[in-house]
Amino acid sequence: MTNPTIGIMGAMPEEIDGVISLMDKPKRTVIGMRAYTSGTINGINTVVVFSRWGKVAASATAATLIHIFNITELIFTGVAGAIDSTLKIGDVVLAKRLIQHDLDARPLMGRFEIPLLGMTYLEVPEETIGILKETIAPLFTNGILQESIGENVLAEFGINTPNLHIGDIASGDQFFAAEAQKKQLNAALPTVLCVEMEGAAVAQVCYEHSIPFTVIRTISDTADEKSHVDFPRFISKVSSQYSLLIVQHLYRGHIQPLS
Numbered sequence: 001m002t003n004p005t006i007g008i009m010g011a012m013p014e015e016i017d018g019v020i021s022l023m024d025k026p027k028r029t030v031i032g033m034r035a036y037t038s039g040t041i042n043g044i045n046t047v048v049v050f051s052r053w054g055k056v057a058a059s060a061t062a063a064t065l066i067h068i069f070n071i072t073e074l075i076f077t078g079v080a081g082a083i084d085s086t087l088k089i090g091d092v093v094l095a096k097r098l099i100q101h102d103l104d105a106r107p108l109m110g111r112f113e114i115p116l117l118g119m120t121y122l123e124v125p126e127e128t129i130g131i132l133k134e135t136i137a138p139l140f141t142n143g144i145l146q147e148s149i150g151e152n153v154l155a156e157f158g159i160n161t162p163n164l165h166i167g168d169i170a171s172g173d174q175f176f177a178a179e180a181q182k183k184q185l186n187a188a189l190p191t192v193l194c195v196e197m198e199g200a201a202v203a204q205v206c207y208e209h210s211i212p213f214t215v216i217r218t219i220s221d222t223a224d225e226k227s228h229v230d231f232p233r234f235i236s237k238v239s240s241q242y243s244l245l246i247v248q249h250l251y252r253g254h255i256q257p258l259s
């Protein structure tokens with residue numbers, strides 16, 4: 001069996017900077033306007049990269065991680081806008097299934113169906129979800145997130161007791177910033193918890209190459225008219241910390257069983 005090499009992608013530089021700080025002997029390689037940092041975390045070969053935004057950017061980055069860096073597993077960490085009303089800012093969603101909400105080749109095939117794959121959702125295996133849940137759960141139950149982010153910042157964003165959710169994530173090349181947009185998505189895809197711009201594309205590339213993938217998203221906004229307001233500050237103060245803590249916890253427990 002080949003040595004595991006984990007690819008970690010983030011859609012914001014701040015989200016991957018913290019992860020890079022965990023690395024031993026980081027080496028930077030620039031390919032196609034992206035800087036890939038390779039090294040080890042806890043002795044495990046790892047490549048970390050800022051994917052840039054959107055499905056095309058994320059797919060190109062995932063393909064490079066697979067073909068040039070020979071990753072054996074991919075983890076995407078980033079932020080998402082809440083679609084389901086039970087989600088709060090600061091909650092985390094582990095993707096169970098991913099769907100491209102802007103994919104529509106009707107009448108050639110059903111709405112949202114991925115051409116030639118004959119699939120609509122890409123699924124993370126139940127076993128993987130179980131391992132991820134177990135590894136990340138202490139962040140929520142032991143007050144670790146609260147402690148490391150600090151009361152003032154949490155209060156600024158109205159984060160009280162963050163929760164971990166498992167469910168459907170929808171991806172597309174749109175930033176959601178209107179209640180009407182959100183309602184439309186909810187009507188078409190009622191099981192979707194949150195929306196972002198990369199996850200389902202990365203999942204498709206990984207599926208096509210038989211690479212296990214994980215998408216973990218922190219809720220940064222409510223995907224409505226208020227969504228852009230505190231976005232940069234949320235990234236720098238909250239989600240960058242979440243990504244760091246999540247990756248630290250993942251490396252403590254799960255890596256071997258996932259591959």
Ligand code: ADE
Nearest residue numbers: 079080081175176196223
């Ligand atoms: N990522 C974080 N917030 C988002 C939103 N409102 N729409 C799309 N992607 C997002």
